[in-house]
Amino acid sequence: MADIQSTNAAAPAIIHRQDYSPPDWFVPEISLDFTLDPASTQVRATLSVTRNGAHERPLILDGDGLSPMEVQVDGRLLQGGEWMMKGDALVIPLPGDAHQIETLVELAPENNSKLMGLYASGGLLCTQCEAEGFRRITFFPDRPDILSRYSVCMEADQTRYPILLSNGDPVEQGSLPNGRHWARWNDPFPKPCYLFALVAGDLSCKADSFVTMSGRTVRLGIWVKEGDLPRTDHAMQALKNSMAWDERVYGREYDLDVFNIVAVADFNFGAMENKGLNIFNSRYILADPETATDIDYDGVEAVVAHEYFHNWSGNRVTCRDWFQLSLKEGFTVFRDQNFSADMGSHAVKRIEDVRVLRAAQFQEDSGPLAHPVRPESYIEISNFYTATIYNKGAELIRMIALMLGPDRFRAGSDLYFDRHDGQAATCEDFVKAMEEGGGIDLRQFRRWYEQAGTPHVRATLRHDPAAQTVELLLEQSIPPTPGQPDKQPMAIPLRTALFDRAVGRHRGETLLMLTQAQQSFTFSGFADAPILSINRGFSAPVIVEADRSQTELAFLSAHDDDPFARYEAMQQLMVNVLVGRVAGQNIDEGAVVAAIRDTATDPKLDPAFIAEAIRLPSEAYLGDQMAQVDPDAIHAARDALQQRIGQQLEPLWRDIHANMKANGFSLSPAAKGARKLRNIALLYLVASGTDDGPTMAFSQFDEADNMTERQSALATLANNISNEREAALDIFYNRYRSDALTLDKWFQTQAFASHPDTVDLVEELARHPDFTLSNPNRVRSLFGAFAGNQWAFHHKSGKGYRMVADCIIALDKINPQTAARLAPPLGRWRRFDEGRAVLMRAELQRILAEPGLSKDVAEQVGKSLN
Numbered sequence: 001m002a003d004i005q006s007t008n009a010a011a012p013a014i015i016h017r018q019d020y021s022p023p024d025w026f027v028p029e030i031s032l033d034f035t036l037d038p039a040s041t042q043v044r045a046t047l048s049v050t051r052n053g054a055h056e057r058p059l060i061l062d063g064d065g066l067s068p069m070e071v072q073v074d075g076r077l078l079q080g081g082e083w084m085m086k087g088d089a090l091v092i093p094l095p096g097d098a099h100q101i102e103t104l105v106e107l108a109p110e111n112n113s114k115l116m117g118l119y120a121s122g123g124l125l126c127t128q129c130e131a132e133g134f135r136r137i138t139f140f141p142d143r144p145d146i147l148s149r150y151s152v153c154m155e156a157d158q159t160r161y162p163i164l165l166s167n168g169d170p171v172e173q174g175s176l177p178n179g180r181h182w183a184r185w186n187d188p189f190p191k192p193c194y195l196f197a198l199v200a201g202d203l204s205c206k207a208d209s210f211v212t213m214s215g216r217t218v219r220l221g222i223w224v225k226e227g228d229l230p231r232t233d234h235a236m237q238a239l240k241n242s243m244a245w246d247e248r249v250y251g252r253e254y255d256l257d258v259f260n261i262v263a264v265a266d267f268n269f270g271a272m273e274n275k276g277l278n279i280f281n282s283r284y285i286l287a288d289p290e291t292a293t294d295i296d297y298d299g300v301e302a303v304v305a306h307e308y309f310h311n312w313s314g315n316r317v318t319c320r321d322w323f324q325l326s327l328k329e330g331f332t333v334f335r336d337q338n339f340s341a342d343m344g345s346h347a348v349k350r351i352e353d354v355r356v357l358r359a360a361q362f363q364e365d366s367g368p369l370a371h372p373v374r375p376e377s378y379i380e381i382s383n384f385y386t387a388t389i390y391n392k393g394a395e396l397i398r399m400i401a402l403m404l405g406p407d408r409f410r411a412g413s414d415l416y417f418d419r420h421d422g423q424a425a426t427c428e429d430f431v432k433a434m435e436e437g438g439g440i441d442l443r444q445f446r447r448w449y450e451q452a453g454t455p456h457v458r459a460t461l462r463h464d465p466a467a468q469t470v471e472l473l474l475e476q477s478i479p480p481t482p483g484q485p486d487k488q489p490m491a492i493p494l495r496t497a498l499f500d501r502a503v504g505r506h507r508g509e510t511l512l513m514l515t516q517a518q519q520s521f522t523f524s525g526f527a528d529a530p531i532l533s534i535n536r537g538f539s540a541p542v543i544v545e546a547d548r549s550q551t552e553l554a555f556l557s558a559h560d561d562d563p564f565a566r567y568e569a570m571q572q573l574m575v576n577v578l579v580g581r582v583a584g585q586n587i588d589e590g591a592v593v594a595a596i597r598d599t600a601t602d603p604k605l606d607p608a609f610i611a612e613a614i615r616l617p618s619e620a621y622l623g624d625q626m627a628q629v630d631p632d633a634i635h636a637a638r639d640a641l642q643q644r645i646g647q648q649l650e651p652l653w654r655d656i657h658a659n660m661k662a663n664g665f666s667l668s669p670a671a672k673g674a675r676k677l678r679n680i681a682l683l684y685l686v687a688s689g690t691d692d693g694p695t696m697a698f699s700q701f702d703e704a705d706n707m708t709e710r711q712s713a714l715a716t717l718a719n720n721i722s723n724e725r726e727a728a729l730d731i732f733y734n735r736y737r738s739d740a741l742t743l744d745k746w747f748q749t750q751a752f753a754s755h756p757d758t759v760d761l762v763e764e765l766a767r768h769p770d771f772t773l774s775n776p777n778r779v780r781s782l783f784g785a786f787a788g789n790q791w792a793f794h795h796k797s798g799k800g801y802r803m804v805a806d807c808i809i810a811l812d813k814i815n816p817q818t819a820a821r822l823a824p825p826l827g828r829w830r831r832f833d834e835g836r837a838v839l840m841r842a843e844l845q846r847i848l849a850e851p852g853l854s855k856d857v858a859e860q861v862g863k864s865l866n
């Protein structure tokens with residue numbers, strides 16, 4: 001019972017959206033003086049504060065682990081009783097309406113393993129402040145609706161830290177005695193403190209420039225370790241493309257004279273949009289053909305764009321409070337998705353984005369951590385940087401854009417940016433701007449922000465041959481989610497078409513608005529029953545249940561002119577066979593094999609699209625289609641089908657594998673598509689069990705002039721027991737052991753492998769000398785990948801659960817944010833059989849019983865037990 005008490009004693013405060021109130025004090029200006037040193041950094045902060053309205057409340061400055069060495073008001077040093085600590089916060093009663101506050105604190109960046117605030121990474125000193133890291137650097141009202149002008153002075157050892165960067169523009173620098181030097185930066189744009197950044201280190205610059213639409217020249221710099229300079233070209237190109245795209249598509253121009261990006265090796269997530277000084281996880285900057293896959297290249301392009309786009313959607317217009325997080329994240333993801341689509345293929349990008357949404361967000365929406373796009377409460381805001389806020393948030397903007405069309409959507413976004421420039425805004429402000437600027441009523445649509453859970457839409461088509469009409473009956477329902485037992489109907493835009501079987505075409509697409517629980521739509525002039533193509537382009541983030549026969553799905557997989565719908569029909573064909581088999585029915589696989597053959601040999605199709613369409617749905621996605629997930633049966637059924645597709649179409653796979661081999665490396669969409677298709681051909685070939693499969697995979701591994709083909713061959717080999725498997729893994733390790741980002745792939749490939757011994761292998765890898773809990777990328781590449789490997793993680797011994805729980809417990813003491821991100825897979829116990837559910841709950845309880853658990857992990861694990 002001691003456990004329960006300690007949990008209660010630590011019961012952390014719940015923050016509610018409804019409790020928002022404007023700040024008591026504003027901070028229009030702040031000047032920061034850093035005396036930098038990894039063991040002991042001094043931070044002197046001077047804040048000009050002004051009282052907001054008539055009240056008597058003291059100034060409260062947030063802190064996290066800080067103790068003030070000095071507090072001054074208007075140049076006078078305060079005595080002990082004139083300020084007090086309330087928990088971690090510094091409280092200063094102030095007599096007037098405007099004062100100057102000065103505080104001095106000392107930090108030890110080298111001991112900061114949470115990677116929030118000011119920390120050391122590979123010889124650099126850098127910062128991460130979003131969401132609440134600034135309070136680990138200095139005392140400050142750490143909330144996004146306080147916008148301040150920053151002036152930052154950094155002093156450091158000249159040899160260890162020759163480069164000193166902060167937000168805005170460099171204004172002055174100089175040298176000092178004792179081998180030290182200093183630099184001052186000013187940021188003219190008022191910003192919330194979560195956008196503050198500084199970097200000090202021995203960095204080299206990939207420099208370039210961009211001329212904006214009004215003719216200003218912006219100096220661009222990507223700062224990396226000298227040896228990494230050759231790997232920055234793609235990121236720089238992506239940055240320039242993003243800047244041009246935001247001007248062309250949104251009319252948004254960059255606003256400072258410099259834009260810097262720094263790559264760091266230890267980073268809790270992808271990257272951070274600090275004003276004028278983006279800080280990146282190096283995996284989203286560094287890329288060359290030898291070490292980066294096409295997926296990595298696309299990731300670099302997308303994240304560079306994402307952070308750049310935040311300059312308007314996030315920085316110029318920021319969030320009033322953290323409940324509005326999707327205001328900047330959902331919108332910015334939508335923007336980066338469209339940018340990437342414009343740079344490559346719209347069809348393939350949409351398929352990829354929907355795959356991510358279903359894998360991450362649909363799972364979240366159907367589990368204990370489900371929350372609305374605009375949440376009502378949180379304990380630790382870091383836990384809300386979720387697929388719901390980001391990816392579902394982006395889908396909401398996409399639906400608005402669809403309903404408005406491009407011109408009215410642009411009018412809405414123009415109004416939003418113009419009206420709220422320089423402000424901290426809300427999701428409601430965005431919706432209002434879209435309503436007014438776009439001319440649309442979004443009253444019911446707002447429920448998308450309020451209600452959690454993925455809507456289900458049942459679609460039934462009834463043909464009346466006598467009247468020559470078809471009636472489409474649509475019924476929506478939204479499952480209960482934590483705190484929301486009953487739901488109201490949503491406004492769901494469904495792009496729909498009805499196909500004539502005889503001619504293989506439809507007569508024009510319509511956008512149906514489903515707004516009621518049940519609604520029917522009638523179409524006339526159909527002598528024969530048509531085939532339904534619905535939610536084309538995945539126009540709404542919903543689960544559609546339509547009774548379509550395998551014949552009808554096969555028809556759509558051959559004829560649908562919407563590439564997403566065509567892909568979807570193909571996947572549904574496969575799902576029906578596989579889910580049927582798991583349930584013990586023997587559904588004929590002939591239609592699947594034929595559809596794969598026809599798609600793979602259709603000369604009109606883009607190879608990248610073919611590769612997406614002919615891939616079997618993941619084991620996790622198949623699990624999501626079942627009332628209860630049976631990981632072993634799903635694996636067996638999928639593996640067997642993959643083998644038979646491999647066998648029955650073996651000559652085709654050999655052809656594709658030979659024909660898609662390129663002469664020389666290129667990043668053109670055509671070359672990327674060819675690699676994608678070639679890799680899947682190899683996968684089917686090896687799956688077929690043909691004798692020369694492993695040697696073909698090994699030669700591809702060995703001869704590849706790019707990481708896409710090398711890693712894919714390795715992943716294919718990793719699924720099977722063979723000598724080639726061990727040889728390739730050894731070669732890969734020895735070739736890349738000194739390159740952390742590439743070594744991550746070695747861990748990740750093994751942790752994600754469909755191999756019967758994966759649990760044991762991962763246990764061994766966790767003891768490997770190159771494994772470390774101190775680098776988030778390494779942790780994610782082993783345990784993140786493993787927890788996403790349904791068959792291995794849900795090993796019925798429960799060993800997988802135990803290993804992940806052990807990792808969470810150990811990591812929580814070092815880096816709670818990254819630890820908490822490993823918890824959600826354990827929280828999905830309701831979806832599994834009693835045996836597994838008991839084991840998963842036991843691990844959650846074991847974690848919760850740990851003394852001194854962080855609020856990050858306590859919130860995720862506590863909620864997961866409900």
Ligand code: ARG
Nearest residue numbers: 130131269271272273382385
């Ligand atoms: N704003 C950053 C982005 O571009 C991510 C910050 C994540 N912060 C966190 N505490 N998880 O998406």
Ligand code: ZN
Nearest residue numbers: 306310329332
């Ligand atoms: Zn973002």
